Amino acid sequence: MSKELAKAYEPKEVEDRIYDFWMKGKYFHAEVDPKKKPYTIVIPPPNITGQLHLGHAMDETLQDTLIRWRRMQGYSALWLPGTDHASIATEAKIVEAMRKEGITKEEIGREKFLERAWAWKDQYGGRIVEQLKKLGSSCDWDRLRFTMDEGCNKAVNHVFKKLYDKGLIYRGERIINWCPHCKTSISDAEVVFEEKEGSFWHLRYPLSDGSGYIELATTRPETMLGDTAVAVHPDDERYKALVGKTVILPLVNKEIPIIADSYVEQDFGTGVVKITPAHDPNDFEVGLRHNLPVINVMDDGGVINENGGKYAGMPALEARKQIVKDLDEVGFLIKIEPIKHNVGTCYRCGTVVEPRVSTQWFVKMEPLAKPAIDAVKDGDIRFIPERMDKVYYNWMENIKDWCISRQLWWGHQIPAWYCECGETIVSEAVPTVCPKCGGTHLTRDPDTLDTWFSSALWPFSTLGWPDNTEELKYFYPTNTLVTGYDIIFFWVARMIFSGLEHMGEVPFNTVFFHGLIRDAQGRKMSKSLGNGVDPLDVISVYGADALRFTLVTGNSPGNDLRFSEEKVSASRNFANKIWNAARFILMNIKGKDIDCALPKKLYTSDKWILNRFNNVTAAVTENLEKFELGMAVSKLYDFIWDDFCDWYIELAKIRMNGADEESADSARRVLVWTMSNTLKLLHPFMPYITEEIWQTLPHDGEALIVAKWPEYDEALSFPQEAKNLENVMALIRAIRTRRNEMNVPPSKKAHIYIDTAHPAPYEEASEFIARLAYGSKVEIGTGFDVQGAVTAVTDDAKALLPMDDLVDKAAETARLNKELANAQKQLDTVKAKLANEKFTSKAPQNVIDGVKANGEKLEAKIKLILETLESYQ
Structure with missing residues (x-):
């Protein structure tokens, strides 16, 4: 790993190298470990026909965030990946390819068709897996499964026979939904x-x-x-x-x-x-x-x-x-x-x-649905958000028998054979003799099973069931299912009743439903609208971390998310902010004997940032526990951008450039410690850039991906010192805001008088105040009488700045009068327009409202200019 950071963050130079480092280190692999608690997520298996789209990207980002977080908390965290054979979609693609060759399924027969299907799967089936890796997905690729692999096929046949023997699977003539195109x-x-x-x-x-x-x-x-x-x-x-x-x-x-x-x-x-x-x-x-x-x-x-x-x-x-x-x-x-x-x-x-009336195979749903309903009602399974349970109950309580047979060749062929005597034989192994008549002329049912039949077994078939494997005993039931609310019927409900029926336990404890991705206008993404976005294109321009951060920001359980390139650009800017902060730290510790431990002596600004970090650690952890990933990332963003970069680094600069070497050394060590531990909090959301930076900083351990997740530490709680410095910061902000309102440039220094009943924090921070509030001198006391002063007030102090220090009154008066005249002219135009009956009667209401709003802004501006001019008198 590199020990230096390039001048600019280039994701293309980092991502493949970091992912290869993780893969070689086997950091994604989860083992049965009695010393650890298991935490398991099974991936909603994407279709082998699939191309990674933004819905996949959001789904996998949320899962990866949770699995990386739990891994860092010390769990044996298994994110079990796989792909789905997607009967209808895959067969349609193969049939279409054959049509272009001028041949049909029927002409080549089932065996040759399936040879083509498996060849197609071998050629294209792994494509989406490679795309998931580009996103940074930390799946246990050693355990990659396919819904038609040998183990899943064994589980499917076992379940079919078990349910048939119990009378829960039957064959009969019923009305079914028939697709004339898919046939x-x-x-x-x-x-x-x-x-x-x-x-x-x-x-x-x-x-x-x-x-x-x-x-x-x-x-x-x-x-x-x-x-x-x-x-x-x-x-x-x-x-x-x-x-x-x-x-x-x-x-x-x-x-x-x-x-x-x-x-x-x-x-x-x-x-x-x-x-x-x-x-x-x-x-x-x-x-x-x-x-x-x-x-x-x-x-x-x-x-x-x-x-x-x-x-x-x-x-x-x-x-x-x-x-x-x-x-x-x-x-x-x-x-x-x-x-x-x-x-x-x-x-x-x-x-x-x-x-259409048709003879098909069905699963009798009423006896399976009841325990599945009770599992949610009794709290054995929790839906996030809770309102999804109403949708679930409504469907499950009115459920009809499930038609599971499909008139396709690609899929799990139904394990049923028919004898000439009329006997139906359901068997896990291929039968050779009819048990009724002893005949050997047996014909297998040509139909295959609904794709969702095998997917319903996913939480346990992927762990070795029906064999009682060590993995099954350790990792089942799984912990969290992350999925879109649009497949609650297709998949979620079927996994629940399948888990209860075949394992005697729920398949997962929590279902975290996320919403759909929409464009910036709130429209569903579709080919017809031409508003679809390829996540790989976004990654190639902005990097995977920027895309991931965008997909989590503003994300709340069960609600749709609007996507725009502007948001991704803002996420990239955030990544650059972190990168530049890290380069600043590395530059200031170069040649110094700095480790990753906190210094023995802490100064007020150190205590403030550590207190803020401690609080944000508790808040982010709590948000993740509640699946409020959007809130967690928002708090992290504010802490990193505002508290750490905009405030603590600026305060540290003053100390590191000062004469007090002990204070400077403390600032350097706190910078390293805070950045290193903040990277841990950010890692589940932005894994690539955090691992790259962490490796260049002083650190303990071999990789950030398995570093210990920070915990709230009472020893880092400094509420009073933090409050004192926050009062100082509030005053600095107030002074800067007041100067900005008066268009005073930073180069124009002013004498600052601070009137407060609590002088100690301001005296301690006087150098900070002078530097950050552009003061030529800072005096602290009470009862100051400064004629013609501009004031900036907080709830703890008042700053007075002599007017003559701030502005050239004559020049500023001339400028303000010119600005006043221009604003008044614009306001007169607005008033004339609103007084024009032709305009108010014919213009759309939103246009009229816009003109009124502009008038209100101009009136407020004029009032502020007049107040400023009056203060110059």
Whole structure:
């Protein structure tokens, strides 16, 4: 490691070298250590298809901050990394690559397709891992896992059989969400509802006895091809006499019954609904209650099938247009009512989801959901922020059975085989003989499991389960899950019930939900808006620490964060401030015998900065305990920039340049100690620059990453001395503010009279006051009578500065009169504009408010100028 710091901080020159130093030192690796407490975070595994985006960057930065902090506190801190196979997204990419070659999955077969998929994973799957390293992520890379590796596959098969044997996994025909583009089922949690323009088509269904017709409305007229009934509410007096009769299904020309079911809302529309059991989940349930036929009229690509008569072969939307046209021509279309309604779309590709009856595998959720709800209600799992529990309860208490089978080839193939005799065999190992008939012709279910099925096991499958490994016994349950609030259903809930069911314990104690990253205007980042930001581009310009600091600053649990390049630039400026402070310290200790210990004798300014450091240590630690990372970093920023750099370094300069060598030596040692320990507090947030600087300073230990986290120390508490110096600082600020208001340059020195009932601190700090408040001389006492003096007042003292020392009255009067005339002219323009009725009646309110605000500022400026001119008299 370098023992000197370059003139300027260049992240590109530091980051790779520091990360390599950490890797070689095995500092990220966590071992089972009975002497230490474990602290575990499992990474929300990014998709192998993924490219690091700002959401990932924030998620990993928050996790890395927590894991680095706990590691420094002495925990055996395991941050377990991994990637997700992402069935739908990965298969789509491979199919698209094959399409460009002119081949399909079906042409090459499953085995060859999977060979391509694994090759693709080997080529691209590690890309996001390398990107995470660029961010500074201190994951235990020795334990890197993949959701389809051998260990995870073993766990998946074990769980499937266990739940099947308990009757919690079953295969059946149900309405599922079908994506016509991805050509697979998706779970309820994977359906994203978007508001879209649509229509209500009001239709006539004629009564088959010729006595009239019944009117209903639908948003999906193409599904009428599969209608098997129309329904009314049993208490609806309008239709009681019609229940049991039949109507003629328009265009299809077949009779279907009129049934009564309480599912129908009497007050909605006409109080009549068409029932299509194969294409609507509610209709499916109605169909079960009334034993209705289930007629599927669409294939897996959203095209009308052979059950659609003359419309067979048409895509659904094309069929819709033709059906509406035909209904109109034969007089069955009453009217079309434009509406806006929520339409379910696939969370992966955005295609409108088709509810479709299908034979699939399901997990029975009710028995699993109850203990998972109780775990949060009983406090075994804590949500940060607490309000997220309402979202969780709402979903879990209304949960439906989970459709876990996917019509894909990339993923965990369902461990179920079918014999010609009709027997279903679920087994962890490949069976060779049917236990029922002894047959050997067994066919494996072609479907794969929902990606989230394997992800639900992540906290324990990654630690060796179902084997009872030492790692599992030591690191499980994990401590903290850090994740966005947008995957509470996808992942968080499923891990909770899986952990309870298979481990008998919750998978983690705390879930820390963060918000989403938005642009400076508060908009969600998206390709369509073109407002996305590549974090690697930001790192290449500003450095990883600047990006990390930006992503934590202002971050509060559960709330979205606005991102802008200006914020990153400000974070880089902060990094440069720290760098320059470190170079100043190194320059002043060069050739001196300085270690990292505090001096035996401490002066008032030393006690003040140590007291401030002690307090900020306690505050930052408390904030981290509460997951208030944004507050923690804000307090650190203020301490480093204001207290340490702007005040203590300036005070230390005066002492180090003075004649008292003991005081100078004390200042040097306190500078080193405070900087070294402040770097420890800052390290979890800005790991690269802190490690680089710490290595150049006198220090104990081999690396900052494993240095001991500072703790509040009563021996460093100096409240009275700190208060005394803060009173002095307050007066210095007041004097400087007053001089600034009068445009007095620092070169213009003034005699400073300090009137106070507590003279001792001011007498001790008189040299500081003279230097920092630009005094030619400082006198301290009471009852000063200084004619024509300017005053600066605090709650502990009053400073008087003779006017003649501050300004050339004649020149300053001329300048102020000129400024007064200009301000008055601008104010007259504002008043004229506000008096103009054409302007006030036509201008937008925000423009008028802006003009008024400008007028108020000008009036305040004029008042201040007049007061200053009066003081010159």
